[in-house]
Amino acid sequence: MTKAYITLLTDESYLAGALTLAAALRHHGTIHKLVILLTHEALSSDSIDLVHEAYDEIVPIDESLIQAPLEGVLSKLGRAELSVTYSKFLLWNQTQYDQLIYLDSDTLPLTNLDELFVEYSGASANQIVASPDSGWPDIFNSGVLVLKPSTTVFEDLLASATTTESFDGADQGLLNEFFNVASAGKNWIRLPFLYNVTPNLGQHYQYLPAFTRFFKDIKLLHFFGKVKPWHLRDIVSSDTANFHHLWWALFNKHFSDPKVRARLLQRAPGEGYKLRFEKYTNTWDEPVPGPQELAALPQLEEQEDEIPSVFPWEQREHVAPTRVFNSFKSSGPAETQRVHSKADSDLRKNIESLSLVKIGSKKPSSLLKNYHFSEEGSFNPDQAFEEVSKIPLQFLSKQNKKNSK
Structure with a gap:
């Protein structure tokens, strides 16, 4: 049987994650091929060269890119970039492989995952193996999937996308609707949460005692959400509570070349660059008026009234000194003598x-x-x-x- 790990890359913003994912899988000694679904037109030639070095096979998806309705993603999740995640349906069209393990490019394996190919080799094409989502455990998270490609399932997914509305506007909602129909023979096989841990401790509920108890058994970390480890500049500034330092440790080990690091860590402009703000200037930045401008300004009348006190120490009573030191008295033009106290x-x-x-x-x-x-x-x-x-x-x-x- 032909088996492979596979991921998806549709723009430059996830390039660092995709390359680090490949490095992690090889670091932990996988014996299977690494495949990537790639949108060539969205990446530069230098980036594509880096992808070729990291992966065994590249599957172009430029003409077959499948996007979710943008309005649905924006209204449900508020994240337009997820509209392209419907391209995951193309996984079931890779029939040259008997079994695939799909990993989002923002995941980080902490150990060898080859055991999943053997453990779930008996699952059918109508079944999907996935871990429960930490936000709602009765559905699965689509960041880690074990599946069997099938042209029939692929066509059914495309048809479902036109007739069924995804409850979250992206692929995860639609895949959960599709693989939770027992009457149609489609079902979800639960993969332990250890294979898809989403450690957003600062943003979402987390069972911290269990997290501490089972941390040594975690197989894979999934850095879901908008902030990824590579969005931070280095391991020092990364969020230790979310275990970004583990991603940085592997990234620093495999990508030490300064030019490569500069390319991988460059960030695409966010949505904020579309905003237009009125320009404000400081008073001290304005040009200094010349003599003619100053003469034209209205003259202020001198204030005869005493300026009121503002600070506390200005309001204290001033007492004249009773003893003066180092006073001088001149006795002549060429001589000065000091007058001392008694x-x-x-x-x-x-x-x-x-x-x-x-x-x-x-x-x-x-x-x-x-x-x-x-x-x-x-x-x-x-x-x-x-x-x-x-x-x-x-x-x-x-x-x-x-x-x-």
Whole structure:
């Protein structure tokens, strides 16, 4: 039996996801072919070259692209980009394969998934294998599917698209309607949630204790929603709570070339670029008026009234200082003398009156007691230095005399 993994790429915005998905499948050692349904006209030649390097087979779908009614997608989901998801119906037209595992390009396998080919090999073309959707577990999420291609089922899906309204405006709503008709022999086989975990912890309800308990058993992460890991600039700025760092770890490992990274991480303009805003300017950005313009402006009358206080410290009572330091008084054109306060004057007199005088005791009890400060005479720095320098010699002489005794 011919088996393959298959995904869908219809524009540049999901290129980084599609290439990282292929890298993840090969990283985990799959033995099966990697196939991609590709819209060539929506991608540049450089992007197509990257896709050729990553996938074993490319199936062009430019002329057979199937889109959902845009009005339905906008009214139900508010996301026009999902109108192209009806192209998933082309999966059942790939009859060159006996069995396919379809993965959205925003999914990240965390382990080898080849076991699914064996476990669900007995499912018929009228059955679809998929995990329950975390938002409403009674329906399945169409991001991960195990299926058997069939021309009959493909034609029935096309016919159903013209007669049945998708309850969400996209492929997931219509596929759930199609494969939940037991009377027609079509049914959904539940795949464990571990194979399609949608960890939007910050936006939707999540059973956190169970998430923590079974995290090590998760087989695949599905980054559904508008914000994808590659929309963020790097692993540092990525949302760890949504496990974007796991996607970035694999992306950084397999895409280290700066030119390739720059191409993959470039973002297409969002819907906001269509909006038109009135341009505003700042007052400080306006041209400075010249002398003529200033003269033409009406002159403001001088205000004689005191400007009212605004800040709290402006409202405090101002008290005149009672003591002034460092004031100066000139006694002549060539001389300036400082006028000190009484405390400063007294301190200066006390310092100048100090002098170092030797005590005439022949046997001082202590070398340091040979000297004391006196208010008589004046202070001589040279004499003081000479006397103090003798202290160590006198101390050594005293010690020698003790030792000789």
